Amino acid sequence: MSQSNCCVTGFRWEGTPKGKETTLGDNKAYVTGTNKDAAVLIIHDIFGWTLNNARMLADHYAEEADVTVYLPDFFDGEVVSPSALGPPKEGAKPFDIPAFMGRHSKEIRGPEIFAAATKLKKELGFKKVGAIGFCYGGWGCFQLAAKGNELVDCISMAHPSGLEKSEIDAVNRPVQIIVPETDPIFTKDLQEHCLQTLPSLKIDFDWRYFPGLAHGFATRGDPNNTVQKEGLERAKDAAVSWFKQYLH
Template identity: 80%
Template sequence: MSLSSCCTTGFRWEGTPKGKETTLGDNKAYVTGSNKDAAVLIVHDVWGWTLNNARILADHYAEEADVTVYLPDFFGGEVVDLDALGPPKEGAKPFDLGAFIGRNSKDIRKPEIFAAATKLKKELGYKKVGAIGFCYGGWAVFQLAAKGNDLVDCISTAHPSLLEKPEIDAVNKPFQLIIPETDPQFTKELADHYFQVLPSLKLDSDYRYFPGLVHGFATRGDTSDPVQKEGLERAKDAAVSWFKQYLH
């Protein structure tokens, strides 16, 4: 499965993030919140750890779910030019998504994503750790929550990309899916598979469906469009309530 153009469109949000830039292990990271017992790891989308939208979302989670949120850089310092966000600009060099994913494949990035979760769970003393993955990060949080990996207590994902059936089959922690009506990444086949295997997983699961919305809405929705604004706020509230339930 590959990523598609829906992963590289959207809108920038206004606002000033409240957290600070520091490190988590070997990775630079944006950190916000002050809870010493509960943490959330965000695995970002293609736009990476510096995207204002992702940092503003992290602030919301920290404040509303009372957790410390870590948003590390999982792309080795590469930051996608924000001019690529939205309609193509005249004369702009097109963004080569295929090459980007080649540089940031699952095999390449999985070790550092696991190292970040391990640091939170086993070195920094958090009693509970949750993870949320957006688009690109969707596959990663499922792997963190797989059988035998005691690194997270719950996961959430909004419009996951690169997710495969075996990753759904292997999940072993409460998991939440935030799914828009139109999403070439989370196909009908994947949705059908989810509902088919859910009873055998014997896990608490929350499937949130957002009619009228498209892939990317939870992190790159247009806040000037009432339908998109209501949807992205509802997606944020869903994740907050999930974290409150499982991390406290």
């Protein structure tokens, strides 16, 4: 799973999350919201479940889409410091993305993602479950929604990474994809494959394009930059609308 340094760029958001830390199966998790019928599983990006930005997004989804949101730790306690956001400091050792991805490959983390979705769908009593993934989390959403798995009722993702064409071909649930203009990871080839394949699968498909923005904007955009702020807000609103449509 090739990655780029754009995975570790962006900005930290200020604010205090409203939820609490608990567990989801064997994984620690941040949970927010009170709906007992509809849940959303967030599959985080490289910064993991403790990133303030991700928890604040979870709060927005919970409140605005009226769902209970779970943000589990899918990195087995490993935390990439938010200080890695932005340009590397002089003399600092570059973050080793290939080594990190080796520790958190699909083969290693996929079973945990499936276990979390199964817990929500089959054990905790939620009637409807959605999933949203950012960067690293994109492939997990596609796998959860694959024909024969179908552990979720809809999926959304922003600037996904690690996708394979076979995962796109196999999806069998409504799909929303949030796409920035500049994204060296969700390549033009993969984008074209999505646009050619998904409409033929007889599932609802929502393609949201964001000109002038780059990979990572939906979770790490600069709230002090007007274009980025409007983009991350529109991306949040798109996901909220998607969950309202398919989880209620």
